[in-house]
Amino acid sequence: MNHRAWQLREFLKRTVLKPLEKRGTCGLHKELNLPRTRGTLCRYLVYSLTFVTMCATLWTLVLGGGEVITVTFSSSNDIVKAVYKCAYENPDGSVDLVFNIPRGGEELLRLNSLSARDSAKGNKTDNSSSSEEESREKGVKGSLYPISLNSEYLINSVTVCPAGQEVDYLIIVHSATAYFARRRAIRETYGSKRLFGHLTHRLVFLLGRTSDPTATKQIQDEAVINKDIVQGRFIDSYHNLTHKGVLGFRWISEHCPLARVVIKIDDDVFLNPFKLVREVLPEVSNRSRVISCHVRKSGTSVVVRGKGKWVVHEDEFKGYKYYPFDYCNGYMVILTGDLIRPMLNAARLNPFFWIDDVYLFGILPATVGGTKFVDMRGVLTLKFDVAKTCFESKGADCKLLAVSQWRPEESERLWYTVLSNLTESAKTELHVFGKS
Ligand SMILES: *[C@@H]1O[C@H](CO)[C@@H](O)[C@H](O)[C@H]1NC(C)=O
Ligand SMILES: *[C@@H]1O[C@H](CO)[C@@H](O)[C@H](O)[C@H]1NC(C)=O
Ligand SMILES: *[C@@H]1O[C@H](CO)[C@@H](O)[C@H](O)[C@H]1NC(C)=O
Ligand SMILES: *[C@@H]1O[C@H](CO)[C@@H](O)[C@H](O)[C@H]1NC(C)=O
Ligand SMILES: *[C@@H]1O[C@H](CO)[C@@H](O)[C@H](O)[C@H]1NC(C)=O
Numbered sequence: 001m002n003h004r005a006w007q008l009r010e011f012l013k014r015t016v017l018k019p020l021e022k023r024g025t026c027g028l029h030k031e032l033n034l035p036r037t038r039g040t041l042c043r044y045l046v047y048s049l050t051f052v053t054m055c056a057t058l059w060t061l062v063l064g065g066g067e068v069i070t071v072t073f074s075s076s077n078d079i080v081k082a083v084y085k086c087a088y089e090n091p092d093g094s095v096d097l098v099f100n101i102p103r104g105g106e107e108l109l110r111l112n113s114l115s116a117r118d119s120a121k122g123n124k125t126d127n128s129s130s131s132e133e134e135s136r137e138k139g140v141k142g143s144l145y146p147i148s149l150n151s152e153y154l155i156n157s158v159t160v161c162p163a164g165q166e167v168d169y170l171i172i173v174h175s176a177t178a179y180f181a182r183r184r185a186i187r188e189t190y191g192s193k194r195l196f197g198h199l200t201h202r203l204v205f206l207l208g209r210t211s212d213p214t215a216t217k218q219i220q221d222e223a224v225i226n227k228d229i230v231q232g233r234f235i236d237s238y239h240n241l242t243h244k245g246v247l248g249f250r251w252i253s254e255h256c257p258l259a260r261v262v263i264k265i266d267d268d269v270f271l272n273p274f275k276l277v278r279e280v281l282p283e284v285s286n287r288s289r290v291i292s293c294h295v296r297k298s299g300t301s302v303v304v305r306g307k308g309k310w311v312v313h314e315d316e317f318k319g320y321k322y323y324p325f326d327y328c329n330g331y332m333v334i335l336t337g338d339l340i341r342p343m344l345n346a347a348r349l350n351p352f353f354w355i356d357d358v359y360l361f362g363i364l365p366a367t368v369g370g371t372k373f374v375d376m377r378g379v380l381t382l383k384f385d386v387a388k389t390c391f392e393s394k395g396a397d398c399k400l401l402a403v404s405q406w407r408p409e410e411s412e413r414l415w416y417t418v419l420s421n422l423t424e425s426a427k428t429e430l431h432v433f434g435k436s
Pocket of ligand 5: 394397
């Protein structure tokens, strides 16, 4: 086997393949290490190898240095089919997966930002007239993968977690740039440092960037004062939430790797920290690869086509009516810390998909494998009134763990009523749980 073929094989073995789309603009890739399908994939991989080598040679000889080589193989595994969104289906139900194997694939994987279209067509990335910044932005736009995998932080807070020390739980809040008051409320209530003296717990907020210079400055100040802001380079918007989630996983593995439990929460969610500490942590702390959330079972959530808020391009999950794996309603998700690094690695292998709940808590765990979903819908609610009544009458004893979607029009006052009640309870709780 010549060196080139060996390189290709190593690349195939260890990394992602960039798919070349046959039709449309889907552009997907897939890893080969999917645990459940490793056997099949490896077999096809071996079959493909000859073909790859041939193509490589041909490509080099005939085209004298194009950018990509193409390889095709099939799979009938559902998860693989779903994840390789642009795979095309054969009459027998199997699916052909088409990949680009980039020349110098390792490097490409690292940079991770060639646009699908350009690489598919063999175009070199154009950097003739642009500054480094601009070309990075170009790469960002065309990136197949979550851009937060590689781009640097605009703001980082590296002292949130104590170095080399376990953290009992880390709350990571997906927050929108403009919601200063929500972040303040969270810091003062369920995210407060003063709660639970016997536990090590931390709070961090994830933001994207904003084009508003005033807000940008305010966020910088907020970060200096509170040291709990992490800001990514991507524009903070609804369709960019997957970037935010991946940034979070990356930040945790870099700056809070010893978190035993990670609670991903949105900034419009209220969490009952007493229930968390009393009931949830003992359940999950010592387990591995557990995701607790409002579970959306495999085969039940519709892949929306046509129009609407949740619409998915026809090339993505092509041919699927329902998402073929479990995932979470993402407003509050509790993950065991051992999942973070594998999920981050899985994000390097799965192309960007804009619905963050599906990507972060469906595609990634499905790629990692061996993940157990625990359905907590009984203690989560989207109905603010229900939660309000519950918290007002029972205080911290309310059985609800979290409520989402408090309505902005009744926001702060209502919010603080509930919170002040909990703050009262907190005194007792501190006595029960705290060291003092
Ligand atoms: C390649 O790039 C050139 C200019 O950089 C552009 O005009 C052309 O359309 C591109 N080709 C393809 C196939 O995308
Ligand atoms: C892009 O820019 C770098 C440095 O500015 C240069 O070394 C490289 O050759 C350029 N690549 C192309 C394709 O123009
Ligand atoms: C997501 O962020 C990227 C990078 O900042 C930006 O180019 C893109 O327009 C954003 N997408 C949306 C839908 O806001
Ligand atoms: C987890 O296990 C450790 C030791 O194995 C034990 O000390 C600790 O109390 C356990 N924690 C929970 C919450 O069960
Ligand atoms: C607050 O919580 C306590 C129990 O901890 C409860 O007795 C009380 O009614 C709650 N509501 C208000 C408004 O104080």
